[in-house]
Amino acid sequence: MPVISTPLEFNEDDLYVDLEGIFGQSLFLKCEGFNFAGSIKLKAATEMVEIAEREGRLSPDSVLVESSSGNLGVALSMIAASRGYRFLCVTDSRCNLATRMMMEALGSQVHVISEPDPVGGFLGARIDHVRALCVSDDRHVWLNQYANPGNALAHYRRTAPDIARQFPDLDVLFVGAGTTGTLMGCARYFREWHRPVRIVAVDSEGSVTFGGAPGRRMIPGLGTSRRPPLLDESYVDDVVRVAEADTVRSCHRLARHGFLFGGSTGTVVTGAMAWLARQEEQELTGVAIAPDLGERYLETIYQTNWVQDLYGETVLDSQTLTTSSQAA
Structure with missing residues (x-):
């Protein structure tokens, strides 16, 4: 029985959801929302x-x-x-x-x-x-999370080793790109690992993190309007950009199976599924990082009027995702 004195002492690091039964692709989702702050x-x-x-x-x-x-x-x-x-x-x-x-x-x-x-x-x-x-x-x-080396160091020291311990045969890791702290910390760790791991960054359409013109982004978390100082693209093998409508569809699809995740997670899952769909290898071991849970999105992503006002009245009528994978 865990007994703690401060909220920082509790964080569930080893919970994964197998998404194959929901999306038809083998992918393990690392759940990072089970702590008193509710996110990675x-x-x-x-x-x-x-x-x-x-x-x-x-x-x-x-x-x-x-x-x-x-x-x-x-x-x-x-x-x-x-x-x-x-x-x-x-x-x-x-x-x-x-x-x-x-x-x-x-x-x-x-x-x-x-x-x-x-x-x-x-x-x-x-x-x-x-x-x-x-x-x-x-x-x-x-503290300046956008340029602070500690942002990436936290994931080099904790997140990536946790994944490596649970998945010694890991082939590909999907990480959402916001400040790119999680992305860079994990990418640097697996660059030094005993076997090659492909690092796929998942970004939001309208973000300028990996180039391109800025566009409207209404779901907070991933994407930026200026290039993050922490980013080193040499550590990234592929980039997938996800339309926000697809983020919403993935979140609702997960919720229909009892998993209420946040917008960043919906984006990462969408990007991972798009990337996996174009791979010829059939037995890839893949992990995606789910930054948070969905309770904070009840008035946005999970509110029908909000969704329809922004993305159209038929956005939830189909579960077909329009996002396609593209190389960095």
Whole structure:
């Protein structure tokens, strides 16, 4: 029986869902949402805070500040509450209401950016606001998840070794691309492993992470409006870009089988299935990382009016996915 004193002490690392019965392709989904922050972002948040503490950048009067579309904000809210820091999250209007309320329930302050920067989009506007806060008051400490090596280090040290231990014959790993911390940490680990593992990055259509023109993105989590500083494409074998309508369809398909996952997971699963469908090998061992669960998306992805207003009234009438795999 686990008994803990702080919320950081609990994280379920070894839960996988076999998706073959749902999607018809063999794929194991690593579930990262079973901790008190509800997502994989707890690992990166913990690593970045502990590095800042070791470097002496945090003091009792410090105010942690970070730009986040949601999940990292919740993770930092939890850590701040546990360790006695104040935390201010700068998010934007796409952040789910449940996520904002969770951060506030944990005692954090949330600032919502309502207008995107003409060039940098919502992300650029959020980062500009964070920088202005840090200039105005030196008590603010910006961890900067977009460039902080601790973001990737957390997954090099924890996520990738967990997968390697459970799947010694792993052939391909599917990782969603947001800040690319999870992607880079896992990719670097498996580059050094005893056998080659193909790393497939899954991105949202409209994201500029791997090039291309920016476009509308309404589901928070994956995708960026500027290239992430952490990204090194030499570690990535393939990229799959996923239409948000397909993300919604995959989430609903999983839910119809009793698995309520978040938007990032729907995107990763869609991309993985598209990539696997074009492979000639029939016996690939594949793992996809599911960053979070679906409770925070009940008012968006799982709300019929929201979905139909954005993606059309017939978006859920078919379970056929339109996303196709493409090389990086």
